[in-house]
Amino acid sequence: MDRGMTLVLGGVGVRGVANIGVLQVLRERSVPIRRIVGTGLSSLIAAHFSLGGDLDMLERELVAFFTANHRYLWGMERYSGLSREELRRAAGSLSYFLRQRLFCQLNLKRLSVLPWDLVENGLGELFGDAAAADLAVPLAVSVVDVDARKERLLTGGRLTDLVKAGLSFPGLLPPAQIDGARVTSSILYCDLPLEQLGESDRPIVAVDLPGVGTTARPVSLLEILTRADELRGRAVKEHLLSRADHVVTLESLRHAPWGGYRRLSEWVRRAREEMRERVDGIPR
Secondary structure, three states: OOOOEEEEEOOOHHHHHHHHHHHHHHHHOOOOEEEEEEOOHHHHHHHHHHOOOOHHHHHHHHHHHHHHHHHHHOOOOOOOOOOHHHHHHHHHOHHHHHHHHHHHHHOOOOOEOOOOHHHHHHHHHHHOOOEHHHOOOOEEEEEEEOOOOEEEEEOOOEHHHHHHHHHOOOEOOOOEEEOOEEEEEOOOOOOOOOOOOOHHHOOEEEEEOOOOOOOOOOOOHHHHHHHHHHHHHHHHHHHHHOOOOEEEEOHHHOOOOOOOHHHHHHHHHHHHHHHHHHHHHOOO
16 A cells, blocks of 8 residues: 555553554544554554454453553552652653663563563454454564664564564563564664654654653662663654654653553543544644
């Protein structure tokens, strides 16, 4: 399909679920999409959308999943063992949380905290034996090749494999195996996967879920490392946003926490409402 835009979906952590609201609006307005590029939870949502799936149902399924499994995932409300100040930092910064709670305390001898068994059954129920060729709108999943140390866009194969590659999160889920290569989500490099797009992809429309960033003065080496990583990520995103022809920044999601699974339906609603106000400005 040559008409339509290349849609790039952003969002770190469970914030990515807000893209359900974005896609609901694009579907109801029949906005033509030539290709969707995503990573993290956005890759799962985009695959379901491209198969013509029920997005309301997917929202309910994701809310139920995170509610049932939060104690295995992140323990969002109470990061056990952290001080009050560390709790505040972890809730606001995924980088800080990964270093403090997982990498530094729990994960020194393990490749990841979570097993694939936690999500594979759900992926099988959603996608079955469907392949990328079955999608009405092509999907590209942005990953980092662990051994080659470079970013790639995956576009073929079984949907469950593609989505696993997008969900593979450093420190949380193990690298996925794709054609003999170990790959992981590129989301820690930049949550808006614009790096691999070029002139043939235009018009490129990026949906940005901005964050507030950290303003408190760092008081430890860990916080200095975290701040440096946050500044790096912000600089990378600002640079890559210049590649998009149009950016939809969902300001209503700016203060949505990366781990706020109890408010997923609210994030979806906010994204849907704001997208309805912005959709007419998107180039067709």
